[in-house]
Amino acid sequence: MIVMKFGGTSTQDAQAQSNVAGIVLANLSKTPVVVISAIAQATNVLERAGKLAEQGNVEEANQTLDQLAERHYRILDTNISHKERRASVRVIIEQSLNELKELVRGVAILRELTPRTLDALYCYGELLSSRLIAATCQERGIDAVWLDTKDFMITEAIHNRALPIMEIVQEKLTALALPLIQQGKVIVTQGFIGVTQHGNRTTMGRESSDYSATIIGAALQVENIQIWTDVDGILTSDPRVVASPKKVKTMLPAEAFELSYFGAKVLHPNTMLPALEKSIPVYIYNSRRPHLSGTRVASDAFSKPMVKSVAYKRGVVVVTISPRRRLGQYIFWEHVYHVLTKHSVEATVTVSSEFNVAICFEAKNTLDAVIHDLATVGNVTTLEGKGIICLVGYGIRTQPECLSRTFNALSGMQISLLSFGASESSITIVMDDADIFEAVKKLHHEFFEKGHDDEVFEILEHFQAPQ
Known part of the structure; x- marks a missing residue:
């Protein structure tokens, strides 16, 4: 079945x-x-x-x-x-x-x-x-x-x-x-x-x-x-942004989750959870080209650490909160989390230190209300007009070469924030929204257009980007 x-x-x-x-x-x-x-x-x-x-x-x-x-x-x-x-x-x-x-x-x-x-x-x-x-x-x-x-x-x-x-x-x-x-x-x-x-x-x-x-x-x-x-599987990046994306043949569920969470439209973020619990593989196919093999997402789809795709999300805001008085870290976080939950805000990237926390989330109509409520927790500063790029691939955060190639590709571009987060499968970069497409193209060129692993990637013949 x-x-x-x-x-x-x-x-x-x-x-x-x-x-x-x-x-x-x-x-x-x-x-x-x-x-x-x-x-x-x-x-x-x-x-x-x-x-x-x-x-x-x-x-x-x-x-x-x-x-x-x-x-x-x-x-x-x-x-x-x-x-x-x-x-x-x-x-x-x-x-x-x-x-x-x-x-x-x-x-x-x-x-x-x-x-x-x-x-x-x-x-x-x-x-x-x-x-x-x-x-x-x-x-x-x-x-x-x-x-x-x-x-x-x-x-x-x-x-x-x-x-x-x-x-x-x-x-x-x-x-x-x-x-x-x-x-x-x-x-x-x-x-x-x-x-x-x-x-x-x-x-x-x-x-x-x-x-x-x-x-x-x-x-x-x-x-x-x-x-x-309407696409041939999971691709190395958005085909509306890069000219020649490659298809990813196989991918781990954790990698697919990161991609969907950070803006890739192929899968909904929650998709992999029920399948993962039952160890059921998920295939992504193109209904317009049903003869193609698609992408297989499964727990046994292991490969050596490498970047498999570049996703992005535009229209985000970076909000930094610093407590006005010395609070225990857990109490401070509890207050911040309460505000985010109240307004149904999903933090895409979170970076914290002893003295403040920076949260990235999609800028919506509720932004003013969120900032107003966070101001009761501490001092709030905002950076609007930002976007997030996510490099996805299991184990890449442990590979120094990956980070050096990222900085090399983005040389001369201003980075607002960089995070490894808790996941072994992603590196996230926050920068000006206006620079996102250019940065995605540069990263795609660096990681996928100078050669690729034939066991993991496939060049698409007669590829047409979805409208």
């Missing part, structure tokens, strides 16, 4: 969804369980509709929803020729559109878009996309059955960032899925969305369908988990 998860660019239109059905068909012998994301940009559109309604713009919100529904109708009319099947899915789209319009009407009346309501909006994208994929698979002769995550993906009662209750998920999913699989059915379900024990829809964070796939894979103890996206 395997799990196959397809992202938004892999489901974005009729041709993409037809490709998905073809890939599933080619893997029937492996007993796939299929996890589907919303079509590209659907989640953003649903959020925009909610925010328009919050501002009282119901008509514009409804127009936005109508346009999204039309994209689904086009996929339906192109891919589904079976009359009854097409009519059945059309009714579901129509009902969903009506429910969405009722939701935005309620938001407009209250002029409030709560996290709970936002989750209720979000879920429609994946519910509809997975319905279309199930029907498209059936058109291709696949005995596909649609399964709603509300029947098994039980989460904590936290909206927009829910965590699964794994014991319940495993119990419910195995009871539902295994009888269907034994009957030869191909399950098609959703990523990203779950439900509380009281039946309220939740989501596990934006772009978290990968995480859902590994939760499902771990619960069913599958042979492997496949993440199908």
